[in-house]
Amino acid sequence: MFNRDRWREIFDTISKNKLRTFLSGFTVALGIFIFIILFGLGNGLKNSFQEFFLDDASNAIFLYPGKTSMPYKGFKENRRIEFDIEDVEDIKNNFTLFTEYVTPRISRSALTRYKSQSNSYTTRGVGPAHQFVEKTILMKGRFINKKDIALRAKYAVIGRLVAKDLFKAEDPIGKYIDIGSSVFKVIGVFQDDGGDREERNIYIPYSTRQLLEKGNDKVDEIIVTFNKDLGHTGALAFESSLKKYFKDKKSIDPRDPNGIYFQNLTDDLKQTQQFAVVLQLIVSFVGLGTLIAGIIGISNIMVFVVKERTKELGIRKALGATPKSVIQMILQESVFITTISGYTGLILGVFLLKNIGLKLEDYFIKNPYIDLSTAISATIILIIFGAIAGYIPAKRAARIKPIIALRDE
Secondary structure, three states, X not given: OOOHHHHHHHHHHHHHOHHHHHHHHHHHHHHHHHHHHHHHHHHXXXXXXXXXXXXXXXXXXXXEEOEOOOOEOOEOOOOEOOXXXXXXXXXXXXXXXXXXXXXXXXXXXXXXXXXXEEEEEEEEEEOOOHHHHOOOEEEEEOOOOHHHHHHOOOEEEEEHHHHHHHHOOOOOOOOEEEEXXXXXXXXXXXXXXXXXXXXXXXXXXXXXXXXXXXXXXXXOEEEEEEOHXXXXXXXXXXXXXXXXXXXXXXXXXXXXXXXXXEEEXXXXXXXXXXXXXXXXXXHHHHHHHHHHHHHHXXXXXXXXXXXXXXXXXXXXHHOOOOHHHHHHXXXXXXXXXXXXXXXXXXXXHHHXXXXXXXXXXXXXXXXXXXXXXXXXXXXXXXXXXXXXXXXXXXHHHHOOOHHHHHHOO
């Protein structure tokens, strides 16, 4: 029931003890503010990790040739392993049930010119499937297709920043650019969530790149995407099957870790997510510690408040105040200060997180946030413990005998 006199008394007490009220409120607000900021930064770390891996298809396996470190079947150690187009076709033919897309990739750097503009960019010789593996987003035109591969067409799909650098405001579609002394027609412009580095790439048919390099059939790497229904365990089993197949085909010792390298994004993503969760738990634990410190601070302040008001409470009891009314008065003041301060800290914390955005991206913290339900729950918990912190000294005060309280100095 609303008691106007009690509320007037609480506000009167607060106005007479501004410093004490400020300190108790500041402790609560700071505790919830730090908790929200730390929890939000932990979510920002998770965002960065997930974006880093989800820039490419998360169900992708990258195969890189290396050098053997063990002799095997008459071959000496330190033998360079090479991939070719036949290896790409073998994956398509032998692992049809498991694969979605398979594409080779040949990367080279070359000076690229258009009229008076020039710059050095990475060109990637790829197949049509690369668009889906890399999650390439076409802004204009089209991507490389099977006909381009068969005809070894001199077509190029350029990144958004390449178009900006070379063409300025001019539409690049249908224009011709010079890539390493070879002329290519621009058939598409793409953007990529991977950022500036990815958007300064140029894609050309891998068959055209091989033709320019004296018709060889070698490739730098092979990218395979597998059926997502395989799950994490199935992805690891598929990777193991690929390893066994290629080590047998290339005559590499099964125990040799260096002949061929595999990067399984599913496994990397899971490990990174686990790491991010651990980081967030650590950060949340520190934030929880801050909340506990705030609760202890409230308790200490309320003990001091009760001690300070001992004589006042004795007079109240001498005038007929019941132990219940004394407890309610102190408890109501404690809960009021805790609630106002807690939600002040909550609002400030959420506001700060919303305004951080990409400002901490260089520190791998992107778009930090906290679920409103989590923030409110943490504040409610703090209020509950604030009430408990006020109840304990209030109950002790209610037991004080008026004669003893009146003698208190």
